[in-house]
Amino acid sequence: MSRRSYAHYCPVARTLDVIGERWALLIVRELALGPRRYTDLHADLPGISTDVLAARLKDMEANGLVTRRRLSVPVWVYELTPRGHELVPVLAGLASWGSALLSEADPTDALRGHWFAIPLATALRQAAGSATGTVRVLLDEHDWSLRIGPGGVTFTGEDTEPDATVRLDTATAAALARGDTRLSDAVAHGEVTVKGDTALSCALGTTNSVR
Amino acid sequence: MSRRSYAHYCPVARTLDVIGERWALLIVRELALGPRRYTDLHADLPGISTDVLAARLKDMEANGLVTRRRLSVPVWVYELTPRGHELVPVLAGLASWGSALLSEADPTDALRGHWFAIPLATALRQAAGSATGTVRVLLDEHDWSLRIGPGGVTFTGEDTEPDATVRLDTATAAALARGDTRLSDAVAHGEVTVKGDTALSCALGTTNSVR
DNA sequence: CGGCATCCGTGACGATACTG
DNA sequence: CAGTATCGTCACGGATGCCG
Numbered sequence: 001m002s003r004r005s006y007a008h009y010c011p012v013a014r015t016l017d018v019i020g021e022r023w024a025l026l027i028v029r030e031l032a033l034g035p036r037r038y039t040d041l042h043a044d045l046p047g048i049s050t051d052v053l054a055a056r057l058k059d060m061e062a063n064g065l066v067t068r069r070r071l072s073v074p075v076w077v078y079e080l081t082p083r084g085h086e087l088v089p090v091l092a093g094l095a096s097w098g099s100a101l102l103s104e105a106d107p108t109d110a111l112r113g114h115w116f117a118i119p120l121a122t123a124l125r126q127a128a129g130s131a132t133g134t135v136r137v138l139l140d141e142h143d144w145s146l147r148i149g150p151g152g153v154t155f156t157g158e159d160t161e162p163d164a165t166v167r168l169d170t171a172t173a174a175a176l177a178r179g180d181t182r183l184s185d186a187v188a189h190g191e192v193t194v195k196g197d198t199a200l201s202c203a204l205g206t207t208n209s210v211r
Numbered sequence: 212m213s214r215r216s217y218a219h220y221c222p223v224a225r226t227l228d229v230i231g232e233r234w235a236l237l238i239v240r241e242l243a244l245g246p247r248r249y250t251d252l253h254a255d256l257p258g259i260s261t262d263v264l265a266a267r268l269k270d271m272e273a274n275g276l277v278t279r280r281r282l283s284v285p286v287w288v289y290e291l292t293p294r295g296h297e298l299v300p301v302l303a304g305l306a307s308w309g310s311a312l313l314s315e316a317d318p319t320d321a322l323r324g325h326w327f328a329i330p331l332a333t334a335l336r337q338a339a340g341s342a343t344g345t346v347r348v349l350l351d352e353h354d355w356s357l358r359i360g361p362g363g364v365t366f367t368g369e370d371t372e373p374d375a376t377v378r379l380d381t382a383t384a385a386a387l388a389r390g391d392t393r394l395s396d397a398v399a400h401g402e403v404t405v406k407g408d409t410a411l412s413c414a415l416g417t418t419n420s421v422r
Numbered sequence: 423c424g425g426c427a428t429c430c431g432t433g434a435c436g437a438t439a440c441t442g
Numbered sequence: 443c444a445g446t447a448t449c450g451t452c453a454c455g456g457a458t459g460c461c462g
């Protein structure tokens with residue numbers, strides 16, 4: 001908890017005591033796709049200072065959101081705990097609300113493809129309908145994997161052969177996040193390419209309107 | 212937007228640019244139930260300083276989250292715009308995540324009954340099943356009204372006779388928010404009283420397990 | 423070189439006093 | 443009642459240094 005707590009007996013205020021400080025939720029965003037090293041976090045959180053990143057990670061570890069794990073002898077990674085992972089739906093809600101703000105693109109803005117992983121997961125979840133399975137996303141030079149289940153979406157490692165592979169660029173991802181484009185329309189226009197021969201890839205790759 | 216923007220082309224970061232500053236989301240919490248005066252806001256946001264409250268309201272007005280309206284000649288009220296109201300589901304997500312943190316009750320914590328309106332609405336929505344209608348909530352000395360629709364819950368004024376009236380205390384509300392108690396069990400134990408003779412009041416007042 | 427800790431300038435915040 | 447003014451404090455951002 002922040003040293004400066006709201007001291008309100010209120011579930012919203014309690015949450016903000018834990019993840020309301022600057023950068024905290026963006027660190028969750030970075031870790032949502034899987035474990036990351038300190039340097040990777042620093043590289044993908046442009047603008048954060050080194051001490052604030054270190055302090056946040058310590059706070060979040062103390063609050064049970066993050067664990068520090070040793071990958072090899074010199075390599076430590078940070079990853080979300082299950083409790084921390086439960087914040088991903090919250091991020092999805094924030095992303096959904098904020099997608100409308102993406103129209104104003106500032107040339108000074110930083111940009112990483114995986115920042116669209118969460119809103120893209122929401123769009124893929126809708127487009128999949130009742131189909132389930134794993135999806136590999138290729139967005140510009142970034143890539144990640146996710147599993148579409150009946151209840152929701154989880155990000156996975158890239159261990160297995162995906163049921164569907166989706167390739168797109170950042171502009172298309174932003175349009176999908178904003179809801180300006182439906183996935184089916186983007187596929188029809190060739191802005192999104194779906195590969196695979198499973199029920200899931202068919203569901204994502206057809207022009208059927210899902211909602 | 213805060214003068215200190217993240218400058219990330221990312222829907223989450225864009226949202227935090229707008230509502231990530233201290234107190235902003237708690238102001239939304241206060242306005243979720245309806246229009247409020249400056250003094251009321253200040254009274255129900257213990258710990259906020261007058262200048263920060265004024266500054267946030269100005270920012271939120273500039274960002275289209277809040278409007279200032281003249282009720283009578285000397286009385287101004289602040290209320291959420293439709294865009295601001297779209298943040299209520301986000302608050303519900305934050306409240307759901309943070310309900311587990313309410314077990315640690317600090318005696319120095321401030322407390323207002325209506326701080327449980329959002330998690331309580333979530334619980335009522337689940338308990339209602341397919342029933343719809345208006346509910347009047349009486350929590351200690353606080354009270355408010357909400358409409359349970361098929362898609363979600365909205366807070367309303369107290370204009371009409373409610374389909375159901377629900378009376379409970381803060382401790383019960385906290386238990387319901389945490390998920391420690393189901394509404395049906397709380398009704399069975401007499402911790403929640405449901406009045407009315409509609410389908411909705413029956414759905415809320417029976418001991419049927421809904422999930 | 424990755425992973426921080428230290429120092430310092432700036433801005434956001436909190437408390438109180440004051441004003442139309 | 444509804445804020446504005448003032449000021450001390452703290453969090454943040456940037457740069458640099460230390461240490462394995």
